[in-house]
Amino acid sequence: MxxxxxxxxxxxxxxxxxxxxxxxxxxxxxxxxxxxxxxxxxxxxxxxxxxxxxxxxxxxxxxxxxLTADREARIAAAVAARPAGVRLADAVTEAVVEQYTNTGAPDHRVLPLITTRPALRDAFLDTTAGIEAPLAEVIAERLGDVGEDTARVLAAGVTAAVRIALEGWLRPAGGAGAGEAGSAESSAGGGLVVPSGSLPGRLRAALAPLAPAFDAAERNARPREGPAGVPVERTRPSGGRPR
Amino acid sequence: MxxxxxxxxxxxxxxxxxxxxxxxxxxxxxxxxxxxxxxxxxxxxxxxxxxxxxxxxxxxxxxxxxLTADREARIAAAVAARPAGVRLADAVTEAVVEQYTNTGAPDHRVLPLITTRPALRDAFLDTTAGIEAPLAEVIAERLGDVGEDTARVLAAGVTAAVRIALEGWLRPAGGAGAGEAGSAESSAGGGLVVPSGSLPGRLRAALAPLAPAFDAAERNARPREGPAGVPVERTRPSGGRPR
DNA sequence: CAGCAAACATGCGTGCACGCAAGTTTGCGT
DNA sequence: ACGCAAACTTGCGTGCACGCATGTTTGCTG
Structure with missing residues (x-):
């Protein structure tokens, strides 16, 4: 194949x-x-x-x-490559971070160019939508076929989170689609917000809130064992969320 | 204002x-x-x-x-209208379901028309993106300002889930004339799958996987009290996910 | 009330997305 | 080798989105 x-x-x-x-x-x-x-x-x-x-x-x-090339397939493959024992949320998070850390820009003049022009910026953000289908597939794979719909929703959630992370990352400008909220923005200097600045940081921060949903889905959709009949050792399927 | x-x-x-x-x-x-x-x-x-x-x-x-008119504002208002004690996930779910049950179509020829033509269908689906910003605002309201980024992600997740529900809902729609909604019903009992067919059913099913994320966010972002200093009585912020 | 500045409607021109109907190339079976 | 069918390229025509410049309306202030 x-x-x-x-x-x-x-x-x-x-x-x-x-x-x-x-x-x-x-x-x-x-x-x-x-x-x-x-x-x-x-x-x-x-x-x-x-x-x-x-x-x-x-x-x-x-x-x-x-820039984006075949990122969709890469992310799906990266998720599939993680050992079956790790938390699904972690597998997805790391796969996403991994694929977005090296932006794959051959020329360093490219990135500023894309982040600057609104049209290109939007087109770039739109590409994130492409990861949804492959992601849904691999997630469904891990969840078992009973969670197919759940997988779709989770994948969509991830996609949305990634989009938000990217939006925040290349901020100094904003606004897409319909009206921008904008009004009551966080002018307050609460420091505990995101430590962000780096793309990986933003991605992790954006994906973190979804982790409980992954844990729950994983927990109640597959009380089964590993591929060889060996009971899977999980890395904390639940517990306080990290960071 | x-x-x-x-x-x-x-x-x-x-x-x-x-x-x-x-x-x-x-x-x-x-x-x-x-x-x-x-x-x-x-x-x-x-x-x-x-x-x-x-x-x-x-x-x-x-x-x-x-069809969509000012649905964005309605959903946000509906969420805000729920008493502070209820689970955030429930408040959002019910608000969304409520606003999408009466499609607001004055003419019953309208819905079939939109579901039929791909271009209109896409345009309709795009409108769901509009609920994201208002939703993020009200969610952030409930989560407290510390969860502002989390609120954005959750709102985006809801938006994505709604989109998926709608996609699934108007998938079987076809043919020129008759467009009867909600017919194919749940298969027999083997599945805990979705009983879907009705829009509300699909919406609830799509939003359910996100509930744990809402619970977690709510749990660790606001160990505080109600608006009048009264300790809030919660309706099970945690526990096995419903339905 | 006079006048000014911002908001708005409109005409015009440009570039773009895409359906349609040829013409051309590739793949495959015989 | 041959020829056919599907896939692909291409030219053409249509409708559309939108920037820009201009005339008109609205709202505000001295």
């Missing part, structure tokens, strides 16, 4: 996709991202403008995809 | 918004929703097409907004 012969057609397709990615990123860095039209990207990649939209639904997606 | 004199300008603005809503809905029902252009809506409302986009960012928003 790993594409024994990748097939010529599929390879060309991926090549085109990659070419568009590269072209979009390069042009966006060279000129401003606002000075790049779809037509330019397509031309640089050697395809027609119309074809561009067969690969990317929006102008920003190509640029952002250079 | 309730606009003592609403102001003439603001009234006109709301009137225009309402006119656009009504026109969009009416035209969408009369002809198919695909046979309505922004230009038509604008004309029917007596404004220019350009003005339409000053009120709604997309063509579908106007149609859908007839």
């Amino acid at each position: 790993t594409t024994p012969p990748p097939g010529l057609r599929e390879r060309k397709k991926q090549a085109t996709r990659e070419a568009l990615r590269a072209a979009a990123l390069r042009l966006a860095v060279e000129r401003g991202p606002d000075r790049v039209r779809v037509e330019d990207i397509a031309e640089a990649a050697g395809v027609s403008p119309r074809t561009y939209n067969n690969y990317f639904a929006s102008r920003e997606q190509a640029i952002v995809s250079a | 309730t606009t003592p004199p609403p102001g003439l300008r603001e009234r006109k603005k709301q009137a225009t918004r309402e006119a656009l809503r009504a026109a969009a809905l009416r035209l969408a029902v009369e002809r198919g929703p695909d046979r309505v252009r922004v230009e038509d809506i604008a004309e029917a409302a007596g404004v220019s097409p350009r003005t339409y986009n000053n009120y709604f960012a997309s063509r579908e928003q106007a149609i859908v907004s007839a």
